[in-house]
Amino acid sequence: MRWTLKEQPNTETTLSLAKALNIDKTLAILLVQRGITTFNEAKKYFRPSLNDLHDPYLMKDMELAVKRIETAITNNENILVYGDYDVDGTTAVSLMASYLRTIHPNIATYIPDRYDEGYGVSYKGIDFAHDNDFTLIIALDCGIKAIEKVAYAKEKGVDFIICDHHKPGKEIPKAVAILNPKRVDCDYPYKELCGCGVGFKLIQSLGLKYNQTIEDLAEYLDLVATAIAADIVPITGENRILTYYGLEVINSNPRNGIKALINKLNKKQLTVTDVVFTIAPRINAAGRIKHGNYAVELLTEFDFDTAIEVANNIEQFNSDRKVLDKSITEEALQQIKNNKEEDNYTTIVYDENWHKGVIGIVASRLIETYYRPTLVFTKSGDKLAASARSVKGFDVYNALEQCSDFIEQFGGHKYAAGLTLTKENYLPFKQKFEEVVKSTIDKELLIPEISIDAELNLMNITPKFYRILKQMEPFGPQNMKPVFKATDVRDNGFGKQVGTDKSHLKLNIIYGSDRKTYNAIGFGLGDKLHSIQNEFNIAYSLDENTWNGYTSLQLVLKDIQ
Structure with missing residues (x-):
């Protein structure tokens, strides 16, 4: 592994911020690295507010999109909500369809078949819309490159509103409206929304027409947070606010589909990491193994018992996916060698x-x-x-x-x-x-890189330090969980390999003149047991470990030198 220490910010700025916030200098370093240099910026960071979301009408074509949907509602048109088969697409379709059904009865959803139609807008989907008297398609998480298909739809009398976040080409489709903050002619202040996030901005705009506040729309944020986590977009700015409140919904009052998935997990409080590694793969498995419709069915289901049935089907798809992924990986590795x-x-x-x-x-x-x-x-x-x-x-x-x-x-x-x-x-x-x-x-x-935020003497790890560190959540791209470096530490002599295949490393690290002991676990570092005979350096993050009802701080080792 290649260890790189991030640029350490200006000492004066760091000390000034540490003093203003009454926090440890290392915590101030982490904040400045994330672009936070003043008390007010720190307040917004530590206390995200839905009121800090941008006006959705700052997005190019938003007015046109809202007008077209209002016209469809007035004329009692059929609206087809269309989206990609991955997590971002299926959550976006579920969000848009769920919301529109509260203001208009004629709403249906369409997810293309991964194998028959492929990614994005398909001719088959447009034909389905035309044959079933849909005059408006709202495409989510796709469509920015569907120039010929949107033109084909227009010939058939089907209008398009596109909500996408992928990079546009030199030309964009001639749709009624294209909502995409990455458009070169779009001045929307935050460019990193996912497809579901763009969809949320559209329902935020529609909500203003129906005198709904942002708090009234907060129930949809479990879907938005799931999409943000799964699509690996930066958890900064608006995404951080949406994820923060979305996780609150997931952990307090999620929709039945997400509740049915959580039902299988032995976990009280879910983090972004839990969403990425437990909820997202299951939603994705529907489109990978069977059909993305299963995911939309799950995420829009009102009856909990029915949601449990659909979740059980999806669980089976996920098991099948794991078997396939393991066998194909083995074949691919063999092919590389051959x-x-x-x-x-x-x-x-x-x-x-x-x-x-x-x-x-x-x-x-x-x-x-x-x-x-x-x-x-x-x-x-x-x-x-x-x-x-x-x-x-x-x-x-x-x-x-x-x-x-x-x-x-x-x-x-x-x-x-x-x-x-x-x-x-x-x-x-x-x-x-x-x-x-x-x-x-x-x-x-x-060479794989470990990006280290700062050096942190183990003796500076206090309950207050960790409490403030936790308030930097939700973690994710551009706001990753901090990784620290500590030098010249020792194992107390009882370090061992653990896990069924002995692939992990369990250490009791001692440091300093008082020889204080720190529990440490290194996942996948079992082969480093030979490296701990003398003093060594560690790259690590901090986490809580609960065992037999007792919770303690532990070092999660990333690498050993």
Whole structure:
């Protein structure tokens, strides 16, 4: 692992903030690193308020979108709420459909079939709308590149409102309204909303027409927080406020679908991490293994017993997904070895029998072994489809753009993308992508990085320090849980490997003249047992550990030097 210490802010600024807030200097360093330098900024950070959300009408085309929906309601039109099959898409559809049904009866939902229709707006979906007398489609988490499809819909008498957050191309569709803060002509102050977040801004605008306050709409924030967590968007600005209050809803009064999923967890208070690793994979499993409709059905269900039944089905899909993901990862790793590609700058693997629903997860798994930009291909109709994942600091979307001669279509973000190409272009693409990455990537990026916020002497860890640290939640991209460094620590001699496969490391670390002991756990660090015979350095974060009803602070080790 490559340890890098984040830039340490100006001492004067740090000390001034520490004094103003009456907090430890290390905590002040963490705040300044996050752009917080004054008492008032800190107050907004530690006490997020729904009143600090931006006026939704600052978003380009919002007025047009609201007017078109009002016209549809006045004329008793049928509205189809359309969205992608992943967590962001299905939560966005559930949010929009749930809200619109409170003001208009003629609402239906549509999630494209991952295998039959593929990602985003489909001709089949538009035909469905036309054949069933829907005159307005509200597309969520997709549509920004659907130029021909929106034109096709217009010919059929079907209007589009697009709520998307993906990067627009040079041209955008001729829809009635396109809500996307990443539009170059959109002055909306916060650019990092997810698809469900953009959908929430639309219902916030509609709510103003019906004299609803932001508090009246807070019940929808369990969906928004789930989407933000799953879509790995920055938890800053508006996203942080929406996640903060969304987690409150999840932990106090979630909708029946989320309650049914939580029902299976032995946990009282869910964090962003719990949402990412427990709720999101289950919602995703519906679209991966069966159909995204199951997720929307779950998230819009009023009856708890019915929600439990749907959640049980989804649980089975998730179990099936785990089996597939494990077996395909093993096959892919073998393929890399067989092709003698361990020393490449990229990982590109293909098998026509791999399940399209899990190739994105497999790509992430392969990065755990070979830390480099990765694409996993499978057969999709008469084409090949791939999921791309990247390493921290490398823009895989830009790299794919440089290979566009071999690609039929692609879309996505800096760290995750999807694409299709013809079978004959697979090998030329593979060669070109390897060349592009080899010539553009900083070689340091091929070594996993631990980004350390600050050095923290273990003796400075107090209950007050941890209490304030916890108030920095919710953690996530650009507001990650702080990682600290401590030097010259020792194990008390009872360090051991734990876990069924002995893959984890349990230590009692002693430090300082008073030889105070600190409990530490290092997940996946079992093979580091030999590194703790003498003094060593640790990269770690802080967490609580509850055992036999007793809760104590523990160090969660990230790495040992």
